[in-house]
Amino acid sequence: EAGVAQSPRYKIIEKRQSVAFWCNPISGHATLYWYQQILGQGPKLLIQFQNNGVVDDSQLPKDRFSAERLKGVDSTLKIQPAKLEDSAVYLCASSPRSQETQYFGPGTRLLVL
Amino acid sequence: QQPVQSPQAVILREGEDAVINCSSSKALYSVHWYRQKHGEAPVFLMILLKGGEQKGHEKISASFNEKKQQSSLYLTASQLSYSGTYFCGPFSSGSARQLTFGSGTQLTVLP
Numbered sequence: 001e002a003g004v005a006q007s008p009r010y011k012i013i014e015k016r017q018s019v020a021f022w023c024n025p026i027s028g029h030a031t032l033y034w035y036q037q038i039l040g041q042g043p044k045l046l047i048q049f050q051n052n053g054v055v056d057d058s059q060l061p062k063d064r065f066s067a068e069r070l071k072g073v074d075s076t077l078k079i080q081p082a083k084l085e086d087s088a089v090y091l092c093a094s095s096p097r098s099q100e101t102q103y104f105g106p107g108t109r110l111l112v113l
Numbered sequence: 114q115q116p117v118q119s120p121q122a123v124i125l126r127e128g129e130d131a132v133i134n135c136s137s138s139k140a141l142y143s144v145h146w147y148r149q150k151h152g153e154a155p156v157f158l159m160i161l162l163k164g165g166e167q168k169g170h171e172k173i174s175a176s177f178n179e180k181k182q183q184s185s186l187y188l189t190a191s192q193l194s195y196s197g198t199y200f201c202g203p204f205s206s207g208s209a210r211q212l213t214f215g216s217g218t219q220l221t222v223l224p
Contacts, residue, residue, distance in 0.1 A: 042115070042200050042214035043155065091154060099143065099204055099212075104154035 002026065004105035006092050012111045018080035021108045025073070025094030031055075032069055033102060034077050035091040043091055049075065050098060082112045114138050116203050118215040125191050125222050133186040133218045135201030144177050144184040145202040145212065148195075155200060158186075188220070196222045 005024040013019050025032050030051050035043035046065065047057040051072040060067070064083070069075040079086055089109050093102040116137040123131055135144065143162045147155040161177035161184060172189040184203070188195055198217045 040217075042217050044214070045212065101157045101160060102145070102147075102212075103157070106154050 004092055004094055004103055006090075006105035006108055008108055009106060010109045010111075012113065013082055014113050015084055016081040018078065019082055019110065020079075021077045021090050021092075021110075023075045023077070023092030023105060025075070025092070026103055029094035029096055029103075030072070031095045031098045031100075032075050033093040033095075034067055034075070035093065037089045037091055037107070039088070046077070048098075055098065079110075082110075084112050086110060087112045115213055116201055116215040118199075118201060118218050120218060121216070122219040123221070125220070127193060127222055127224055128190050131188045131191060131220060133188075133199050133201075133220070135184045135186070135203065135215055137182045137203045139182065139203070141177075141179060141182050141184075141203045143204045144175075145204070146175055146184075146186050147200045147202060147214075148197045149200065149217075150197040158199075191220075191222045193222050193224065196220055 004026055007022050011019055032049045034046045036046050037043045046060045047067045048055040049069040052069050065079055067077045089107040091107045092105045095102045116135050119134045125131055145160050146158040148158055149155040159175055161175055163179050175186045177184045184201055198219050200217050201215045202212045204212050
């Protein structure tokens with residue numbers, strides 16, 4: 001069974017630029033999560049989708065971050081404009097249903113200069 | 114609010130035991146435990162459900178005290194492969210049922 005796929009794996013941008021991350025969850029998983037993990041900290045949930053609907057985006061900085069999950073499968077997370085403090089690893093995870101085991105992708109390491 | 118993990122870091126010799134604690138200020142529905150190796154994504158270890166039994170995984174087991182809103186992870190006869198950062202992820206009760214990861218416990222197993 002293929003795991004969660006993410007791209008790109010690494011991204012370096014300058015502040016005020018925009019960036020987008022892509023995630024393809026495990027086939028059949030209804031729930032998709034985007035996390036931000038700053039060095040030395042635990043993952044912080046940014047947004048949770050159930051199929052193509054948003055379940056929780058309470059910690060998503062909506063003035064600069066946006067996410068969508070078209071057709072309830074792939075998802076993209078966008079940052080525009082990026083700030084220095086956005087430097088982190090962005091993890092995508094999926095689970096068959098909410099509150100079940102989450103399977104994480106390899107993450108995208110973002111460095112904002 | 115983020116759950117509190119203790120200790121923040123622990124160094125062991127191969128074969129020694131360790132306990133990692135996780136405490137939440139919210140009423141819990143379940144607790145997940147994940148391990149993350151340096152530069153890699155978190156990997157699921159186990160889930161403990163409210164009213165459920167203690168779970169085990171190889172020589173790693175865990176308990177969940179619903180009344181105290183606490184969970185503990187027990188690593189027995191640690192192996193070099195156990196090194197990594199351990200995160201608890203409690204699911205709070207209520208309509209939100211959001212999983213909030215703890216700050217992590219860095220475990221280093223030396224030969």
